Amino acid sequence: MSEDLLTRARRQVLEEGRGLGYDDVVEVLRLPGADIPGLLELAHDVRMRWCGPEVEVEGIVSLKTGGCPEDCHFCSQSGQFTSPVRSVWLNIPELVEAAKQTAATGASEFCIVAAVRGPDERLLSQVRDGIEAIHAEVDINIACSLGMLTQEQVDQLVEMGVHRYNHNLESARSYFPDVATTHSWEERWATCEMVREAGMELCCGGIVGMGETLEQRAELATQLAELEPHEVPLNFLNPRPGTPFESLPVLESGDALRTIAAFRLALPRTILRYAGGREITLGDLGTRDGLLGGINAVIVGNYLTTLGRDPGDDLQLLDDLQMPIKELSKTL
């Protein structure tokens, strides 16, 4: 059975460049452990064939931390939970310094993130000033993640020179009501469509390991494929103290690797980025396996409220794997 699936996937995805559909993604996610090496090898071949050997490196920083009015159950920045994360704003000189540090790693993307439902005038003003200050001193693409947008705000971000906008679906449509109740999956989808239609690159992914079924994990992969984002950041739940998901188990590494490969087979041409949670889910060895199993982008350094691996370790790993870092000029 599994041999049939991989043979079919090889023909459809590797040779023809057509992503797997829902039923096949479910089957991939159910493959026995013994099939994981072959699955990762196929996913890696697909990535090399349709994306190439380069890896896109990105750094992220939180411009506005905590105090979010939304109730995303995975997030320690919600003001609705008793999380230890307090609200704090980053000033412009610190933001520019963070961009410089990120650029020094060879990264081509720097993402400015705010924990908000959507941006207000104060936040957009801070973002505008921050982008101007970064562009004056640092050669790097700027991405933003500022929550749900109106068309007017989308247009403003385009005008500011925002290269890519992140807004995750977070989970499958059918599971989303278990993840957040203060906004809908459809609202997220609408922002993603506006971003894409305005000409910004769309970065849209999600988090796995939030209690969803394998079928819902496959549903997310196929819904993302329908949306056709430029980049899919793949997060693994890192259960945060004080959040409704704090007691969920960390995803097993085999399931994480199956998920990486399944997403690559559903999205053969998309930038598939390691985002949060890989350190606790996969560790060093699993991180390497994922890079040889469909991943072609990484976030280096720390995340928004948690810490990542030493950037030097990730860059050394890419060097060991002979995966060149995508240069800035090739992203424009």
Added chain:
Amino acid sequence: MTTYCDRCGEPTDAGDHRACESSRQLEPPRYCPACRRRMKVQVLPHGWVARCVEHGELTGA
């Protein structure tokens, strides 16, 4: 003088904080070890800064 776990905010001499220590390898501190106030913490790409209104600033990578 009582000191506090910078992850969970409980006194360091009460309970087992080995899980906190383990988690702290991939997390910045959240509570001031001197007074257990929640600190304002800014995580940066290559480090973090934690500020206690009473006891000042801590930094780390």
